[in-house]
Amino acid sequence: MVQGLRIALAGLGTVGCGVLKLLKDNADLIERRTGRKIEVIAISARNKNRDRGIDLSRYDWVDDVVDLPKRDDIDLVIELIGGSEGPALELARACLKKGIALITANKAMIAHHGMELAELAESSQIPFAYEAAVAGGIPIIKGVKEGAAANEISQIFGILNGTSNFILTTMEKDKRGFEDVLAEAQALGYAEADPTFDIEGIDAAHKLAILSTLAFGTKLDFDSVKTSGIQTVTLSDMQKAAQMGYKIRLIGQAKKNTQGLFQKVSPCLVPCHHPLAQADGSLNAVVAQGNQVGRLLFEGAGAGAGPTASAVVADLVDIARGGYATPFGIPVQYLEKADTDKADSDKQSVYIRLSIANTAQAISKLVAFLADADISLESLNQQEGQDQETSDVILVTKACTSEAIENLVKAFNGLAEIKSVPVTMDILNI
Numbered sequence: 001m002v003q004g005l006r007i008a009l010a011g012l013g014t015v016g017c018g019v020l021k022l023l024k025d026n027a028d029l030i031e032r033r034t035g036r037k038i039e040v041i042a043i044s045a046r047n048k049n050r051d052r053g054i055d056l057s058r059y060d061w062v063d064d065v066v067d068l069p070k071r072d073d074i075d076l077v078i079e080l081i082g083g084s085e086g087p088a089l090e091l092a093r094a095c096l097k098k099g100i101a102l103i104t105a106n107k108a109m110i111a112h113h114g115m116e117l118a119e120l121a122e123s124s125q126i127p128f129a130y131e132a133a134v135a136g137g138i139p140i141i142k143g144v145k146e147g148a149a150a151n152e153i154s155q156i157f158g159i160l161n162g163t164s165n166f167i168l169t170t171m172e173k174d175k176r177g178f179e180d181v182l183a184e185a186q187a188l189g190y191a192e193a194d195p196t197f198d199i200e201g202i203d204a205a206h207k208l209a210i211l212s213t214l215a216f217g218t219k220l221d222f223d224s225v226k227t228s229g230i231q232t233v234t235l236s237d238m239q240k241a242a243q244m245g246y247k248i249r250l251i252g253q254a255k256k257n258t259q260g261l262f263q264k265v266s267p268c269l270v271p272c273h274h275p276l277a278q279a280d281g282s283l284n285a286v287v288a289q290g291n292q293v294g295r296l297l298f299e300g301a302g303a304g305a306g307p308t309a310s311a312v313v314a315d316l317v318d319i320a321r322g323g324y325a326t327p328f329g330i331p332v333q334y335l336e337k338a339d340t341d342k343a344d345s346d347k348q349s350v351y352i353r354l355s356i357a358n359t360a361q362a363i364s365k366l367v368a369f370l371a372d373a374d375i376s377l378e379s380l381n382q383q384e385g386q387d388q389e390t391s392d393v394i395l396v397t398k399a400c401t402s403e404a405i406e407n408l409v410k411a412f413n414g415l416a417e418i419k420s421v422p423v424t425m426d427i428l429n430i
């Protein structure tokens with residue numbers, strides 16, 4: 001039998017403890033599949049005395065995570081601390097510089113520092129793997145990087161954040177408001193005490209940036225992801241969408257064409273029959289469009305101890321089998337710097353909600369602004385507002401460019417008759 005693989009685990013939270021449990025429960029299976037014994041040698045987290053519900057006595061405890069790669073008895077470190085900077089990044093750099101293989105589930109760190117870490121890994125051909133960083137238990141990294149490697153991918157899109165999907169689908173199912181369901185999600189442990197990254201779309205944007213690089217061979221460009229979250233979605237938006245045959249989902253969309261790279265995370269209206277509309281609760285679902293294989297759909301658990309540990313250990317199995325793969329499929333020096341400055345000329349319909357003054361001129365001014373922006377309407381629905389002075393208006397446009405919508409919203413914001421910041425949602429037609 002080949003020599004065992006000696007690993008250290010940094011971070012013993014939801015995923016870290018999930019990995020220890022999985023390695024124990026499936027030890028025989030993993031040994032048969034890799035031909036090697038996986039030995040956890042050392043562990044580290046912030047608080048040694050925390051009760052984690054599992055026996056840790058057989059592992060060496062290291063007080064400072066950054067000391068793990070200083071040991072000479074470690075072949076591979078699994079980083080499950082989180083955070084784009086701080087100890088996770090320091091540890092990742094130290095491992096790859098010393099020639100120790102690295103597995104991480106840390107999408108924030110990869111979105112911000114993935115190119116640097118991949119270059120370090122490539123310079124000495126050290127494995128650096130991150131299957132669990134995108135869409136939890138779904139093997140989307142492997143699917144795009146390996147399964148679809150023969151294809152030119154034109155677009156990749158999907159539900160990339162389980163917390164916001166849980167909130168949206170619970171609002172829809174139970175007919176409850178956003179704040180109420182967010183509080184329940186926090187109580188159930190689906191949402192963190194500070195839910196900003198999940199509900200404002202930042203976590204999904206981290207994952208989308210990683211998928212773009214894999215799908216299009218472009219350098220990671222998190223800063224160019226246009227991001228808006230689900231905090232503006234109301235129950236009445238959902239009911240209106242349902243009447244029109246749609247569900248509301250937080251969708252990350254990336255596409256590359258001759259104009260450049262477009263990356264966006266935003267709540268969208270998704271046709272009820274679309275596979276993305278069927279992914280309920282904390283599920284994730286991703287669609288990739290390849291020029292040979294056609295449409296691929298990946299769906300599964302986007303978070304949680306078991307599913308995320310499954311993805312972490314899948315990387316471990318690959319590395320234990322002896323494989324080295326370029327972290328982003330193409331060496332960093334050959335990844336393109338994509339053009340992200342041009343406006344997307346593709347057109348789609350948009351749902352717009354706003355509150356207007358209850359005056360005779362208000363609607364006619366609104367319609368005049370639409371005409372000025374060269375936007376045609378599919379429908380206009382006016383209903384009672386919060387008070388007697390205002391009405392709520394739902395506009396559904398015919399297909400138009402996102403630039404036209406941005407200009408329209410800017411123009412609306414300068415109009416005295418408009419009493420709320422307009423909320424816009426793309427209507428998915430892909």
Ligand SMILES: NC(=O)c1ccc[n+]([C@@H]2O[C@H](COP(=O)([O-])OP(=O)(O)OC[C@H]3O[C@@H](n4cnc5c(N)ncnc54)[C@H](OP(=O)(O)O)[C@@H]3O)[C@@H](O)[C@H]2O)c1
Nearest residue numbers: 011012013014015045046047080081082105106303304308
């Ligand atoms: N949870 C999921 O479903 C999921 C899914 C996909 C990806 N991920 C990613 O997986 C990673 C871990 O997530 P998680 O949910 O397991 O997080 P978590 O439950 O909050 O656990 C984080 C762990 O890191 C340790 N830690 C935090 N700061 C530290 C520091 N300064 N020095 C040493 N240890 C420190 C904590 O130690 P103490 O326990 O001692 O406080 C804890 O054990 C993150 O990158 C996350 O984005 C999570």
